[in-house]
Amino acid sequence: MADTQTLENRSSSTDTEHFDVLIAGAGISGIGAAYHLKTQTPGKSFVILEAQESFGGTWLTHKYPGIRSDSDLYTFGYRFKPWTGQPIAAADKILTYMREVIDENDITPHIRYSHKILSASWSSQDKQWTVEARRSDTGEIVRVTANFLWMCQGYYDHSKGFTPEWEGMDEFKGQIVHPQTWPEDLDYKGKRVIVIGSGATAATVVPAIAADCKHVTLLQRSPTYFIPGRNENELADELRKLQIDETWIHEIVRRKVLFDQNEFTRRATEESDVVKEELLAGVREFLGPDFDVEKHFTPAYRPWQQRIAFVPDGDLFQGIASGKASVVTDHIERFTEKGILLKSGEELEADIIITATGFNLSVLGGIPFTVDNKPVDFADTVTYRGMMFTGVPNMAWVFGYFRASWTLRVDLMGDFIARLLNHMDEKHVRQVEVALPPEDEDMERKPWIDASNFNPNYLMRSMHLMPKRGTKPQWQHNQDYWSEKDEFPKIDLEAPEFIYS
Incomplete structure (x- = not known):
């Protein structure tokens, strides 16, 4: 409890706090990201900023009768935490499972509830992000800086459905x-x-x-x-x-x-x-x-x-x-x-x-991003495997699977991001971004996903807001867990698409 109180007291200060990693969102993705940071990069400091008053994301937001998962919990649950209930579970059971993950891994002291992110700005000179958030309980504006930004806020607008x-x-x-x-x-x-x-x-x-x-x-x-x-x-x-x-x-x-x-x-x-x-x-x-x-x-x-x-x-x-x-x-x-x-x-x-x-798709929470004072339009970027974007340093976005449980990608990305952060430490570098190599610069830019492959209305309505994909496997989110589970561990962090400085 002392750690939590200390964290809360500091967040009320006007001073800017700094962390190695800032996680946006305390839903199923954010809690999974926190676990992987704690276990695979134990020396790194991190904070989770969550707009709502508690953890859970979707499972907290949605209050309609009967709310339940539409995929099985043996795969929607994390790989590191056994699921022991029925395959299809109600929201309260999922929240209980998440609470156990938080408690068992002492994640609570890292979470700041009622912190809605207002903006995120990257400085190449300082090699860090500056994030401003508003506390809904006090109205105070809080500023946090971080070396790396891990966006886990989901992919739709929680405040209003479609x-x-x-x-x-x-x-x-x-x-x-x-x-x-x-x-x-x-x-x-x-x-x-x-x-x-x-x-x-x-x-x-x-x-x-x-x-x-x-x-x-x-x-x-x-x-x-x-x-x-x-x-x-x-x-x-x-x-x-x-x-x-x-x-x-x-x-x-x-x-x-x-x-x-x-x-x-x-x-x-x-x-x-x-x-x-x-x-x-x-x-x-x-x-x-x-x-x-x-x-x-x-x-x-x-x-x-x-x-x-x-x-x-x-x-x-x-x-x-x-x-x-x-x-x-x-x-x-x-x-x-x-x-x-x-x-x-x-x-x-x-x-x-x-x-x-349905719902309204929200690209990276609708948060305004800037890189060196220039606004980022994610529709002008090309995605690296659906998790990083050209021209946006030190940032990753969790976007799960449509045909399999969302959480499967949380675990895969947890391994990848931890390996990337550790690799940066070994190289003594502070910045990484993905960029198209010269041979890929003329590659055709296509919509985020092929409509003939997967075409729900919420995605089709907002496709113009999404990053572009390329024709090569590394420049698209292929939505195939079965292949990505083998490909992700083999990603060469010294491949030409990774630019370190």
Whole structure:
């Protein structure tokens, strides 16, 4: 406790504090980054600046009913901390897991809560970043300098979700709610509720509130693929019967899940029609032969062009089969006083409309960056493996995987950043940046990700804000954990793309 109080007292000072590393964000990425710094660069000082009042990131921000992971915790959990619960977990279980990581590794003294970063400026002369943050509890402006900046603030705007502007929204007499800003006092018991959306959030909210609502309607413009299944891992359960150590279970199950995911991703591309039918067969098992699965749960795209959410125990489909929930696939014409008028002419009446319509992408937290007093436009940079950017020294950004658990990349990057920092110490250098070698300067610049490979709406809406990728593997984020887990340890830190000074 003494360390924490000392840190808090110093942060209230007008003096500028200096650290070797500044981590932005105390979510799943930031806490993982802190662990790797402590264990792999034990001599380095670091601080975590977190805008919210506690740790957790997404799992703290989102308060909507039923909030849970949409990927399994054996891979969403860190590689160094065994997961012992169900594969798909609710937010409170994930927060408990993160609290244990923080406590077991004495990370609390390094975290400054309620510190919202306002700006980040790099000085080549001083070889350091200057970061200004506002304390939401006092309004005070705090200044921190750091040799290295590790951006772990996530990839979307936590303050406001994305809601399209539909005609007539101001005419609706009921409540309009976005799940990202769910009111604590929202009373939906006995009410008619429409949930607009077709992704993991909609699939979570509908079964979570269905039992209490008069009726809940899932209204979607187009269908999404889902994987319904039992919320258990048979291999993990069998190994526990054999009294295998949890550390071994975590590693074995983690590898099996990753192997299966890689095989599924391959088949989704090479055998897309077969995989499509397998996914739809899983839905039909819950909804029966008379339900129009073709209309309501058959997307126009091939599997894995957008994220596929796991539906534990098929609860979404159980709600529909029971009659407590229904699904409508149509386009919205406009909002009305009573609800929503569809393009087909049908009007859906509601007391509450929930817009589970996605989020707003936020490139590096929307923080204004400058390098030697010149503003940085990340859309003008080229990414190095999706984690560093040309022209931006001593900075890395954690951006995880779309087709696998986000945290997998946190661990890979933890190893890489620690190795890079240690390498800089060995070379007695204070600055590193990535740059295109002469032979790559004329390389074609492409969007951050190939839309034919992965194209969720939130990414497509903001692609113009994202860094560019090149045609060579090192100048793109390939979204393939299975290859990166072998490639990252082999990255040559003396390769021509690394410029030290």
